[in-house]
Amino acid sequence: MSVPIMLHLALFQFVPLWGWLMAFKDYHIGQSLLDAKWVGLRHFRTLLGHDGFLQDLRNNIVMNSMQLALGTACAVALAIVLSELRSKGFVRVVQTMTYLPHFVSMVVVANIFVMLLSPDGGLVNELMIKLGWIDEGIFFFGKATWFWTLHTIIMTWKGFGWGAIIYLASISGIDPGLYDAAHVDGASRWQRVKYIVLPSIIPTLVLLTILDIGYLMTGGFESQFLLGNVINSEYSEVISILALRIGLNEGDFSFGTAVGIFNSVVSMTLVLIVNAIARRYKSNLF
Amino acid sequence: MLLHRTTGERIVDAFLYVLLAIAAISTVYPFLYLLIISLNETTDALKGGLYLLPRKFTLENYAYVFENGKLARAALNSVLRTVIHTVITVFCCGMLAYVLSRREFVFRKLFSFILIITMYVSGGLIPTYLLMKSLGLMNTFLVYIVPGIVSAFYVFVMRTFFEQLPDGLVESAHIDGANDFRVYTQIILWISLPVVATVALYAAVGAWNSWFDNYLYNSRNEKLAVLQYELQKMIQTVETSNSEGGDGVGRRIISPLTIKATLTILVTVPILLVYPFLQKYFVQGMTLGAMKD
Numbered sequence: 001m002s003v004p005i006m007l008h009l010a011l012f013q014f015v016p017l018w019g020w021l022m023a024f025k026d027y028h029i030g031q032s033l034l035d036a037k038w039v040g041l042r043h044f045r046t047l048l049g050h051d052g053f054l055q056d057l058r059n060n061i062v063m064n065s066m067q068l069a070l071g072t073a074c075a076v077a078l079a080i081v082l083s084e085l086r087s088k089g090f091v092r093v094v095q096t097m098t099y100l101p102h103f104v105s106m107v108v109v110a111n112i113f114v115m116l117l118s119p120d121g122g123l124v125n126e127l128m129i130k131l132g133w134i135d136e137g138i139f140f141f142g143k144a145t146w147f148w149t150l151h152t153i154i155m156t157w158k159g160f161g162w163g164a165i166i167y168l169a170s171i172s173g174i175d176p177g178l179y180d181a182a183h184v185d186g187a188s189r190w191q192r193v194k195y196i197v198l199p200s201i202i203p204t205l206v207l208l209t210i211l212d213i214g215y216l217m218t219g220g221f222e223s224q225f226l227l228g229n230v231i232n233s234e235y236s237e238v239i240s241i242l243a244l245r246i247g248l249n250e251g252d253f254s255f256g257t258a259v260g261i262f263n264s265v266v267s268m269t270l271v272l273i274v275n276a277i278a279r280r281y282k283s284n285l286f
Numbered sequence: 287m288l289l290h291r292t293t294g295e296r297i298v299d300a301f302l303y304v305l306l307a308i309a310a311i312s313t314v315y316p317f318l319y320l321l322i323i324s325l326n327e328t329t330d331a332l333k334g335g336l337y338l339l340p341r342k343f344t345l346e347n348y349a350y351v352f353e354n355g356k357l358a359r360a361a362l363n364s365v366l367r368t369v370i371h372t373v374i375t376v377f378c379c380g381m382l383a384y385v386l387s388r389r390e391f392v393f394r395k396l397f398s399f400i401l402i403i404t405m406y407v408s409g410g411l412i413p414t415y416l417l418m419k420s421l422g423l424m425n426t427f428l429v430y431i432v433p434g435i436v437s438a439f440y441v442f443v444m445r446t447f448f449e450q451l452p453d454g455l456v457e458s459a460h461i462d463g464a465n466d467f468r469v470y471t472q473i474i475l476w477i478s479l480p481v482v483a484t485v486a487l488y489a490a491v492g493a494w495n496s497w498f499d500n501y502l503y504n505s506r507n508e509k510l511a512v513l514q515y516e517l518q519k520m521i522q523t524v525e526t527s528n529s530e531g532g533d534g535v536g537r538r539i540i541s542p543l544t545i546k547a548t549l550t551i552l553v554t555v556p557i558l559l560v561y562p563f564l565q566k567y568f569v570q571g572m573t574l575g576a577m578k579d
Contacts, residue, residue: 001381005381015417016410016416016417020409093310100314105494107514115323115546123319126334243412244411253412253416256410256411256412260410261410267406268406271406
């Protein structure tokens with residue numbers, strides 16, 4: 001009874017791989033893929049020399065690194081603080097509230113922030129005007145160079161509560177005997193966090209970072225697509241959006257496929273490299 | 287933990303409580319803000335200054351959204367796709383998971399390996415797009431359901447659970463003459479409710495939240511639009527034409543501001559409704575899924 005499901009997998013997961021041929025050929029719509037002319041690595045060379053591609057690669061790396069750094073820091077901090085507090089009811093309420101945005105679609109999140117930061121009538125601008133900090137509304141998403149920071153804050157807002165769950169799990173796995181021993185030895189709270197809690201989190205931290213680094217150069221799409229606009233595209237466009245724009249909207253299928261292959265290959269290579277490094281410290285993924 | 291706390295630690299504690307309260311409020315307040323706007327009269331909302339409660343309470347905005355044929359249709363599509371996707375996906379992933387959990391199945395290693403590959407390698411946007419096109423799935427409702435039937439992640443989560451079930455259960459059913467399909471549908475699914483619920487909730491949230499397949503494959507057929515996609519279109523249009531003013535519809539004055547807020551709340555409410563049930567399961571689901579092979 002697994003046969004139909006495996007056939008489904010073959011059709012939807014493996015047949016598209018056949019389309020990778022497009023990246024090595026000059027394919028035009030309506031043509032059979034087999035008839036198209038072979039062009040070797042030409043599309044990949046165009047890709048690597050493409051101005052938009054280099055810009056998008058930069059945006060990918062910067063935004064993903066910023067998100068990884070701030071998101072992880074906030075998740076770890078939240079987990080540690082939650083584990084230090086005694087009022088379990090309070091902890092549960094805070095947890096429930098902070099992981100809510102994880103379950104809401106990116107469309108909703110994007111809309112919320114576009115509204116909050118809107119130049120006319122957005123809550124943030126309104127408050128700043130009321131406080132006398134500014135005279136008229138700022139169009140936050142119209143300042144291209146602000147996009148990286150805005151994007152990082154929004155993504156951290158969406159993910160830090162959810163991210164904290166897994167760190168909380170590793171903290172709760174700590175042997176209580178360690179705390180007692182530290183207490184007997186007169187360790188301060190900060191010393192306990194530094195010598196007991198943090199070391200217990202590190203394996204999880206390394207594992208998750210490995211997973212994320214795989215997407216450093218190529219990951220991201222939804223958030224940048226939804227929050228980005230024509231004005232900030234120089235800082236908001238990422239590689240997957242380029243593939244969509246040139247590949248589908250402009251109909252250059254071969255170029256778009258080359259971008260897709262670049263994404264897959266780079267992500268896999270990064271994961272393998274980081275995993276090999278982590279293996280030395282015995283915290284590898286596979 | 288500590289038995290006694292010094293004054294210094296109490297101060298730190300108080301500080302931490304305040305810090306966490308701020309974090310929690312800043313997570314929830316944006317949702318609340320939109321709720322307030324959506325419940326306020328439109329022209330009044332445009333004046334700003336709404337922070338904690340609606341100033342001129344009204345359900346007009348909701349009435350407008352519900353009476354708008356396009357949005358009502360989109361809501362129906364969203365509900366339909368979520369329900370159908372969840373039922374089919376959970377059933378099929380569970381079926382594969384059951385087979386992979388049986389030790390007597392000879393290809394279990396091979397099939398698991400193939401499944402792992404699908405988690406890391408994909409054809410990419412354009413080859414997948416062309417596949418949908420050549421299968422005739424473009425501009426059909428089926429494109430919401432068919433491509434997403436199998437998810438390696440769900441299969442692995444369910445397999446891990448099924449493997450913990452006692453072997454005797456399946457064996458005795460076999461002796462009584464039940465085939466594997468009957469064992470799966472009449473026994474396994476029912477005693478695995480915790481994991482079935484976990485995966486169903488993940489699948490439902492995923493289906494409810496998706497919009498990109500609509501954008502990519504079904505944007506030419508307005509009748510197939512889902513709510514998230516309608517919202518996405520609104521964000522993008524208001525983004526580019528920033529000074530869009532009030533738009534008179536019938537006797538009501540409706541502005542993009544309140545409609546966007548209303549729609550956002552409506553799209554979020556179903557998630558809020560399943561959230562309490564979700565919470566019980568998802569931590570468990572996450573730890574199951576994180577287990578290594």
